[in-house]
Amino acid sequence: MSNPSTFRFLDFLVTILCWAWFIFGFLFFFSWFYVGAALFAKNQEASFQRLNSRFFQVFFGILRLTAPSHQWEIDEEVAAIRSAVIVCNHISYLDPLLFIALFERHRTLVKGRFFSLPVFGWIIKKSGYFPASGEGRFSRMMIEQMETMKDFLLGGGNLFIFPEGTRSLDGRIGELNQGAMKIARLCKAPIYVLRIAATDKLFSPGKFLFQTRVQQSISLKILKRIEPDYQHHIPSAAALEEQVTEAYGVRQS
Amino acid sequence: MTRDALQEKILAILIEDFEFEKPGLNDNLRDDHGFDSIDAIELLGKIELILGYSLTWEEKEKAMGIRTINDILDYIETIEASRRLKTED
Numbered sequence: 001m002s003n004p005s006t007f008r009f010l011d012f013l014v015t016i017l018c019w020a021w022f023i024f025g026f027l028f029f030f031s032w033f034y035v036g037a038a039l040f041a042k043n044q045e046a047s048f049q050r051l052n053s054r055f056f057q058v059f060f061g062i063l064r065l066t067a068p069s070h071q072w073e074i075d076e077e078v079a080a081i082r083s084a085v086i087v088c089n090h091i092s093y094l095d096p097l098l099f100i101a102l103f104e105r106h107r108t109l110v111k112g113r114f115f116s117l118p119v120f121g122w123i124i125k126k127s128g129y130f131p132a133s134g135e136g137r138f139s140r141m142m143i144e145q146m147e148t149m150k151d152f153l154l155g156g157g158n159l160f161i162f163p164e165g166t167r168s169l170d171g172r173i174g175e176l177n178q179g180a181m182k183i184a185r186l187c188k189a190p191i192y193v194l195r196i197a198a199t200d201k202l203f204s205p206g207k208f209l210f211q212t213r214v215q216q217s218i219s220l221k222i223l224k225r226i227e228p229d230y231q232h233h234i235p236s237a238a239a240l241e242e243q244v245t246e247a248y249g250v251r252q253s
Numbered sequence: 254m255t256r257d258a259l260q261e262k263i264l265a266i267l268i269e270d271f272e273f274e275k276p277g278l279n280d281n282l283r284d285d286h287g288f289d290s291i292d293a294i295e296l297l298g299k300i301e302l303i304l305g306y307s308l309t310w311e312e313k314e315k316a317m318g319i320r321t322i323n324d325i326l327d328y329i330e331t332i333e334a335s336r337r338l339k340t341e342d
Binding site: 133134135139140142143146147178179182183186234236238 | 270271272287289290291292293294295297310313314317318
């Protein structure tokens with residue numbers, strides 16, 4: 001079983017299984033619930049977020065079963081986070097999916113082009129995800145989401161954002177966008193700084209196959225909780241960014 | 254409110270709340286001061302406080318296209334003028 005070609009075949013099988021879940025799991029199981037939520041749910045956004053979370057919980061269940069050499073170390077405190085803006089480094093396409101699986105009530109930023117995709121665009125719009133830029137046709141969506149963000153967070157929801165904006169290819173923290181800090185400031189919400197590690201070993205940027213036979217630990221840890229005294233002083237986004245940068249141990253230029 | 258008084262208020266907000274350094278009336282807000290859509294939404298809340306009334310969806314959407322401080326002043330003046338017209342009708 002230690003033959004590299006056997007490994008690749010197993011990786012291929014796991015990859016196919018994951019894609020099968022994405023396509024057929026959605027078509028045969030979840031699509032009915034999404035349609036039901038769209039037609040009958042009182043709070044469509046919450047229902048869609050819950051369905052997304054369940055869908056990816058199954059996805060990660062499949063991955064854990066089929067790639068047992070990867071250990072998962074997720075701080076219990078992470079799953080318990082509520083009413084916060086969560087920022088995290090970004091190393092794999094799996095990262096946002098893991099956050100969706102972890103948090104039943106969540107919002108996040110999504111690249112604008114995804115909103116034009118059939119089905120997927122409809123789901124992310126209904127889920128209350130919003131585009132990174134509020135210009136042009138996204139103006140109204142951005143304003144609506146921002147105006148309800150404070151209540152969403154107060155109600156126990158989390159907003160998670162990868163402030164680097166894109167995946168790091170070498171594991172180093174890139175330049176941070178201040179958007180997450182600006183939203184935290186606007187909503188007077190705490191910021192949790194998280195570090196994710198080794199998801200890129202399971203699903204590497206630029207590769208099609210999951211690397212299921214690598215022995216290593218995927219971890220998600222809280223590095224810092226930033227809770228400014230908003231009552232007495234509202235810090236600037238730059239000051240909050242500095243604290244986030246410090247948490248990652250990155251020297252500012 | 255005169256344009257000068259409005260300008261003074263907007264500049265004070267941009268300097269104190271958004272930490273602008275030496276803002277120029279025709280600076281590009283995004284390129285020169287990192288002012289983005291989220292900032293624009295925060296500024297809209299402050300403009301509503303200045304005006305003393307809530308903005309409509311259409312008015313808010315127009316604000317997302319603002320590029321300079323002069324644009325902000327024009328935007329507020331246009332809203333004030335259109336509201337005045339409506340009340341006169």
